[in-house]
Amino acid sequence: MIRASNKVCYSGPEWMGREHCHECHFRQLEIFSELPDSAFENILEHIDHFLYPSDSVIYEAGTDKQHIYLVRHGMVKLVHITQDGAYRILRLLGSGSAMGLELLDGADRYHHTAIAIKQVNLCKIPVSAILQLESIHPALYHSIGQQLQDQLNLADQWIVAIGSGHASQRVARLLLILNEYFSDGDGAFILLSREDMAAMIGITVETVSRMIAEFKRQGFLLKNRGNLYTCDVTAMEQISRQHLSLS
């Protein structure tokens, strides 16, 4: 069982102010893309813009209740922690994703804990501002519905990816997901910690380590620079279908 790591940090995020909102790509974020300029004039004053360092907690399940968050840049994990301390990563969110949408549908608390993986740049928007915007611009409903649908698709894909197969297959599927959704322009992605990978695909840290090490030895996983890696997509796709036997 994977337990919550003690490496999380609760240090406060850096406040980036509000004046950035006018010129920022805010408007290109998915959920606002359909709205006219006029919609923002009275609403911007309520939106804060923050920078969260790696491993910092953005919100915890059951707290706050007042804001939803939009990821402008970076990478966030949504985590479920059970009473006995086991923790599972439910999904990864990147640029353009929204967090905390459950508050818009009558939930009285966050359903997950959100933790930054890479440094995260995000906007914090009061629920009341969203509700107000919705009533004036029904197009926002579409965008939020789209977000929910996207996350549902992610969750479904996750169930398929992790719900069956041997350890090598699950790790291969995880690498394919990282490659597809979280790679930079060069097709390189940050390799997560073994602990995070284990918490995502439901196997132990040691087994993840063995698989990753084996992939490296076989040349399927190559280090670029720093913690950036590229993977052999063809090989991974084959392994994701057919077990790679060690020994």
Place this chain on the structure above:
Amino acid sequence: MIRASNKVCYSGPEWMGREHCHECHFRQLEIFSELPDSAFENILEHIDHFLYPSDSVIYEAGTDKQHIYLVRHGMVKLVHITQDGAYRILRLLGSGSAMGLELLDGADRYHHTAIAIKQVNLCKIPVSAILQLESIHPALYHSIGQQLQDQLNLADQWIVAIGSGHASQRVARLLLILNEYFSDGDGAFILLSREDMAAMIGITVETVSRMIAEFKRQGFLLKNRGNLYTCDVTAMEQISRQHLSLS
């Protein structure tokens, strides 16, 4: 690996007509509960009402594209089938749930295959009718967003339930879900086929059978009548946290 069973039946559903809509509890279905009576006058003529027998296919991934479905009564499994024939059950839907909502958010095909488990009573509604209703009554956006949120919660719960733990724990969690969401007034629920359970929690048919048989022997799972069972919730909760060792 669980393969698609050949027991599915493609026999056509029974058409129940349209005249039932006026007096039926249609209006109590979640996604329409907020609309006024007047909203339905011009829309009812487009809504069909069907009865699907057990094991019949309601729709297949990639086909039709024109309708969403509302479950009035019964039980449906949403299934994902991979190219190589492996199949997984993503979730179970009961009364009040909607299927095919992905068509409202720009998807050009169904994302899953929907198959009746028990006999299913449902309404088939053209996408165009929903879009038309939405434009007149924005309250419908709320209901559909709520549906999406509910299904996202289900998927999240599923990931937690099946993504980790020993076989006995997974079976226990599955029984708890059946008991909570799919039991009748007496707290009794239909025990699914071993094959369906296996496809849901990612283990083999034989292992599921061993666990269920053991639960019966220990008195944690009791037969009421027919295929209706009740389970010892306390025992299941304990097992769901701590492995039950055979032998």
Place this chain on the structure above:
DNA sequence: CGAGGGGTTGACGCCGATCAAAGCTGGTGG
């Protein structure tokens, strides 16, 4: 330089996949 945390590797035992066979049950036809 030592301490500490993450990653890697090894040894071992258990759990569950796999293959095989026998029991059960509901449906069909004689």
Place this chain on the structure above:
DNA sequence: CCACCAGCTTTGATCGGCGTCAACCCCTCG
């Protein structure tokens, strides 16, 4: 009414993969 059959369930035997525990390596930071 019973024999029979097909499909599902249960049970057994075996084996491989992965969890578990432990040791060691490597890198970073104080």
